[in-house]
Amino acid sequence: QKEVEQDPGPLSVPEGAIVSLNCTYSNSAFQYFMWYRQYSRKGPELLMYTYSSGNKEDGRFTAQVDKSSKYISLFIRDSQPSDSATYLCAMSRNSGNTPLVFGKGTRLSVIA
Amino acid sequence: KAGVTQTPRYLIKTRGQQVTLSCSPISGHRSVSWYQQTPGQGLQFLFEYFSETQRNKGNFPGRFSGRQFSNSRSEMNVSTLELGDSALYLCASSLTGTDTGSPLHFGNGTRLTVT
Numbered sequence: 021q022k023e024v025e026q027d028p029g030p031l032s033v034p035e036g037a038i039v040s041l042n043c044t045y046s047n048s049a050f051q052y053f054m055w056y057r058q059y060s061r062k063g064p065e066l067l068m069y070t071y072s073s074g075n076k077e078d079g080r081f082t083a084q085v086d087k088s089s090k091y092i093s094l095f096i097r098d099s100q101p102s103d104s105a106t107y108l109c110a111m112s113r114n115s116g117n118t119p120l121v122f123g124k125g126t127r128l129s130v131i132a
Numbered sequence: 133k134a135g136v137t138q139t140p141r142y143l144i145k146t147r148g149q150q151v152t153l154s155c156s157p158i159s160g161h162r163s164v165s166w167y168q169q170t171p172g173q174g175l176q177f178l179f180e181y182f183s184e185t186q187r188n189k190g191n192f193p194g195r196f197s198g199r200q201f202s203n204s205r206s207e208m209n210v211s212t213l214e215l216g217d218s219a220l221y222l223c224a225s226s227l228t229g230t231d232t233g234s235p236l237h238f239g240n241g242t243r244l245t246v247t
Contacts, residue, residue, distance in 0.1 A: 052233040063136070063222050063238035064175075071233060108175065112233065119165065119188055120236055124174035 023047050026109055026123030035132050039096040043109035043123045046090065050111040050121075053085050055094045058106045058125065067107075068094065099130045134159065136239035138223050144245045150211040153242045157204050157225030163187075164206040165236060166198060169220040178221075181206055182229050213246045220244075 026043045033039055041055075052071055056064035068083040070076045076083045082095040092111075096103055106125040112118060137156040145151050157164050166178040177190035181200035198208040204225070210217055220243050224236035 052235075054235055056238075061240070063138075063224075063240045066235050066237060069235050110236075119177040119180060119190065121177075122167075122175040 023121050024109065024111065024123045027126055028124055030127040030129060032129045032131060033099055035099060035101060035130055037099050039099050039128060041094040041107050041126050043092050044090055045111060049113045052112045053092050054110040055083055056108040056110060058108060064108055101130050101132045104129045136223055136225050136237055138239035138242050140242060142243045144247060145213050146247055147213055147215060149213050150209060151213060151244060152207055152209050153221055155206045155223030155239060158237055161225035161227050162204055163226045163229040164200055164204065165224045166208050167222045169222055178208065187229065215246050218244060218246045
């Protein structure tokens with residue numbers, strides 16, 4: 021079982037829809053959770069950053085972490101064509117020299 | 133504040149050659165990590181440097197190496213290139229390293245094609 025699982029999609033939604041992106045993980049030691057957005061021919065860009073469980077909101081984006089279920093989500097409200105990109109979840113532990121572990125990414129297309 | 137800068141953006145090399153990629157982190161960031169990104173495997177961790185010391189290394193052969201300079205700039209080297217090394221190589225910097233929860237900030241990568 022991979023440490024982080026993410027459905028690769030592709031996911032296609034109409035403009036204005038609410039998008040839900042998810043990752044599951046197996047390592048209960050993960051404490052820091054991030055979402056990155058990657059446009060074609062660009063590097064990943066940090067979107068959301070959360071510590072431990074709970075919700076965090078930033079504009080149209082909401083990140084949720086459920087550590088009891090080992091499940092994290094990113095919600096995008098009022099999706100726009102400019103949101104079309106690959107979304108990567110990432111997580112890390114808070115001890116030891118351990119790297120950030122990434123999901124493989126979900127490709128999202130928002131159709132105008 | 134300038135972001136992470138990677139040079140060159142594109143490289144085409146032949147099997148057996150070696151290549152050096154360069155990365156300048158965000159000013160003030162002391163940790164630099166390198167990742168390889170391919171469509172099949174996603175982002176795979178290569179190594180992390182902090183204050184010129186390698187802190188962690190991923191599961192890649194010894195042909196992949198790196199270093200960090202006193203100004204936090206980093207280079208990675210791949211020797212004896214193989215076709216399978218064709219990938220997007222991403223450098224990322226963080227303030228204090230990922231083990232403290234400091235998030236990574238990525239450059240736009242170097243696209244390496246090995247023919």
